[in-house]
Amino acid sequence: MNPPRGFGLRGRFALTLALLVIPFAVLFSLGQSALRERLVAQGVIEGIRGRVNDQRLERCEAYPERWPGPDGRFRRAGRRQGRRRPPPGESRPMGAERVFAYDPSLVSAHPDAPPFPDVLRASLAERGQAHALVTGSEGRRRVLAFRAAPEGPCAIIYVEARAPGAGVMVALVPTVLVSAFVIAVAFFAAGPIVRRIRRLTAEVRAARGGERPLRPDARGDEIGELSRAFAEDRAALAARMEELERRDEALTAYIANTTHDVMLPLTVLQGHLMALRSRLGTG
Numbered sequence: 625m626n627p628p629r630g631f632g633l634r635g636r637f638a639l640t641l642a643l644l645v646i647p648f649a650v651l652f653s654l655g656q657s658a659l660r661e662r663l664v665a666q667g668v669i670e671g672i673r674g675r676v677n678d679q680r681l682e683r684c685e686a687y688p689e690r691w692p693g694p695d696g697r698f699r700r701a702g703r704r705q706g707r708r709r710p711p712p713g714e715s716r717p718m719g720a721e722r723v724f725a726y727d728p729s730l731v732s733a734h735p736d737a738p739p740f741p742d743v744l745r746a747s748l749a750e751r752g753q754a755h756a757l758v759t760g761s762e763g764r765r766r767v768l769a770f771r772a773a774p775e776g777p778c779a780i781i782y783v784e785a786r787a788p789g790a791g792v793m794v795a796l797v798p799t800v801l802v803s804a805f806v807i808a809v810a811f812f813a814a815g816p817i818v819r820r821i822r823r824l825t826a827e828v829r830a831a832r833g834g835e836r837p838l839r840p841d842a843r844g845d846e847i848g849e850l851s852r853a854f855a856e857d858r859a860a861l862a863a864r865m866e867e868l869e870r871r872d873e874a875l876t877a878y879i880a881n882t883t884h885d886v887m888l889p890l891t892v893l894q895g896h897l898m899a900l901r902s903r904l905g906t907g
């Protein structure tokens with residue numbers, strides 16, 4: 625009776641591949657998402673830096689409670705300067721929704737300015753700029769800050785911008801799907817190898833039972849080499865068995881001949897002894 629196959633070679637191969645590929649793919653996606661977020665944040669910061677020039681920074685220091693505009697939004701350029709009124713959102717630099725100015729103690733004079741996020745404090749003090757993703761009642765937001773001046777009411781520029789609601793999941797889902805597809809392809813690609821191994825197992829068992837000689841696989845890969853090694857070992861074992869049988873037959877014939885040669889004089893001697901005994905008994 626054959627033992628159960630259990631999980632199987634293809635299943636173990638697929639599980640091993642999943643344990644190796646999926647964590648690496650997830651870590652790669654998380655790293656890629658973090659790098660993309662860092663680049664986007666740096667782009668927003670550079671856009672605000674270019675927007676907040678010396679003239680606007682002086683205006684901010686003169687009127688910190690009104691800069692850059694109501695609700696922290698930059699004023700759009702009107703037609704008084706002879707320029708076309710831009711469409712909504714065009715004047716907001718690099719996707720910024722709201723911009724506020726804070727003094728070095730992280731207090732803003734603007735009435736609509738929110739409390740400075742604690743998540744930015746440590747990084748801002750260490751590197752001079754910081755960014756993070758936060759989740760609030762309005763969904764996910766990208767918050768950023770950088771140091772624009774050493775002191776004054778506009779020393780720190782704080783930016784709020786909308787962020788994707790599921791940025792990490794958007795990066796993870798394709799990665800997991802691609803990993804699952806690769807594992808499925810590898811699982812089905814291992815089918816011919818598994819079938820050849822099962823065919824070799826059946827050949828070995830049939831040859832062991834004496835149904836037919838072992839037929840080696842003629843292919844030049846590892847399975848073919850294993851099959852030929854089985855055939856060579858079986859041929860060597862068969863040759864040894866034939867030699868042992870010949871030796872056994874020769875030993876049996878030798879013992880039979882030796883027994884015959886020894887028994888003949890013993891029989892004659894036994895006859896003489898019996899005749900001598902009968903004479904002694906009658907005399």
